[in-house]
Amino acid sequence: xxxxxxxxRRSSNSSRITEEQIVELxxxxxxxxxxxxxxxxxxxxxxxxxxxxxxxxxxxxxxVDDLSERLADLLATTDMTSAQAAIIRSLLM
Amino acid sequence: MASIPSSSxxxxxxxxxxxxxxxxxxxxxxxxxxxxxxxQERLYSRRLVDALRATRDRAxxxxxxxxxxxxxxxxxxxxLTARGQSRWSRAILFGRNSCRRKLLVKAGGKIRRxxxxxxxxxxxxxxxxxxxxxxxxxxxxxxxxxxxxxxGCRKLPAATLLEExxxxxxxxxLQVRTMRALAEALSAAAxxxxxxxxxxxxxxxxxAEQGS
Numbered sequence: 001x002x003x004x005x006x007x008x009r010r011s012s013n014s015s016r017i018t019e020e021q022i023v024e025l026x027x028x029x030x031x032x033x034x035x036x037x038x039x040x041x042x043x044x045x046x047x048x049x050x051x052x053x054x055x056x057x058x059x060x061x062x063x064v065d066d067l068s069e070r071l072a073d074l075l076a077t078t079d080m081t082s083a084q085a086a087i088i089r090s091l092l093m
Numbered sequence: 094m095a096s097i098p099s100s101s102x103x104x105x106x107x108x109x110x111x112x113x114x115x116x117x118x119x120x121x122x123x124x125x126x127x128x129x130x131x132x133q134e135r136l137y138s139r140r141l142v143d144a145l146r147a148t149r150d151r152a153x154x155x156x157x158x159x160x161x162x163x164x165x166x167x168x169x170x171x172x173l174t175a176r177g178q179s180r181w182s183r184a185i186l187f188g189r190n191s192c193r194r195k196l197l198v199k200a201g202g203k204i205r206r207x208x209x210x211x212x213x214x215x216x217x218x219x220x221x222x223x224x225x226x227x228x229x230x231x232x233x234x235x236x237x238x239x240x241x242x243x244x245g246c247r248k249l250p251a252a253t254l255l256e257e258x259x260x261x262x263x264x265x266x267l268q269v270r271t272m273r274a275l276a277e278a279l280s281a282a283a284x285x286x287x288x289x290x291x292x293x294x295x296x297x298x299x300x301a302e303q304g305s
């Protein structure tokens with residue numbers, strides 16, 4: 001017989017994706033979320049993880065927007081030389 | 094009979110035999126560790142600062158720098174720090190230049206350019222070989238939502254999308270941390286010494302930088 005599912009565990013492109021792989025990826029994602037700290041090794045449902053991920057990404061993007069506004073204001077009002085000193089200091093920290 | 098493991102040199106209709114079995118051991122480091130090293134933070138900080146300075150210089154003719162320009166600079170710097178190893182980073186970098194989209198396909202999406210018989214096969218086999226969790230309606234919807242949030246990932250298969258999302262989340266966290274640190278540093282500098290260059294000049298760091 002030609003190759004069957006025994007081969008599919010290794011290849012991760014196209015359609016031969018195993019349940020294990022998905023579960024592993026979902027749990028990797030779950031570990032990244034802030035909620036992971038409170039529910040350490042407890043496996044949550046995939047749809048919950050996806051929902052939390054979407055919310056988290058949206059929150060992070062919103063924070064980036066807010067910080068961008070703040071930085072834009074700061075860059076406008078701060079003199080560049082003192083800004084350079086601040087930047088160097090923060091880079092080294 | 095197509096049971097020869099790795100000698101598929103001329104058969105386009107055998108996608109599985111092209112991958113070597115040992116490939117899984119060469120996986121890149123997981124997103125958490127990759128994006129949380131001090132090196133990455135410094136790399137990104139430097140890139141961010143350069144990008145912001147460039148944006149500011151360019152804007153000098155017009156008014157001051159807008160927040161959208163800052164965000165775009167930060168995103169580009171982040172994508173650069175990713176070194177184009179992930180789809181979302183390539184989407185950010187090449188999305189700026191729409192004429193460079195062909196580069197994007199060649200660099201990362203080489204699967205799409207080749208219209209082979211493969212494209213006929215997966216839709217049929219997909220429903221049979223798909224893991225159970227992916228068949229749920231809720232999961233499908235949320236995967237789609239996720240695909241819309243991560244740049245450049247709308248049409249990816251589930252496994253790739255999950256990987257990209259993990260990398261993107263870790264990278265976003267780095268971006269937020271760095272931008273916040275920078276904002277804090279700048280506002281501290283602004284408060285303590287708004288126009289006094291002499292006071293700052295006492296700082297040896299600034300003397301080294303200024304030289305004028």
